[in-house]
Amino acid sequence: QVQLVESGGGVVQTGRSLRLSCAASGFTFPIFPMHWVRQAPGKGLEWVAFLSNDGSSDSYADSAKGRFTISRDNSRNTLYLQMNSLGEDDTATYYCARDRDDGSFDYWGQGTLVTFSS
């Protein structure tokens, strides 16, 4: 069955960096576009970044542009999100999600939490 397992979250300080990973299994990872979506505590869903199946095309929400980089290693069936210059507004659970190739997200991971320490 399709599984997406995120990791790499934790407690960070303002201005630091963090890299999230999403290990995919149960499907042919290289043929699907992928996304990162986040959810601040008690808030709604916010799309963060998109990456095409072959990694050649990406897109970012305004909140992530210039600070976050989405990438993938199709040989390792893994999606990444490099997050730099983190601030308290980035506190959230970060989900990776598979795109059905119609703009909808048909499978989601369980999420990884990023929080801040002053």
Added chain:
Amino acid sequence: SYVLTQPPSVSVAPGKTARITCGGDNIGGKSVHWYQQKPGQAPVLLIYSTTDRPSGIPERFSGSNSGNAAALTISRVEAGDEADYYCQVWDSLIYHWFFGGGTKLTVL
């Protein structure tokens, strides 16, 4: 930026029909997707391409879209349907994805 507007909350009695709206400028011309999220869980795709259900999603869940509003309709509501519901669209011109603010469904 494309704004999707959902009511913060909807309440319904068991066995009745719930309708959750999602407003957006000319959303009728877009493909709308819906997600259900229960506390402490990841979202689940309920409806894709406005009206289609993934396998395993009950027929009680249906979607519609016209003009400036899309809607998710839940028939014969059950206690287990209590959750947050989100609409979502993809702007294929700018390759951005947008979510509505979410609607908390309470089953009375």
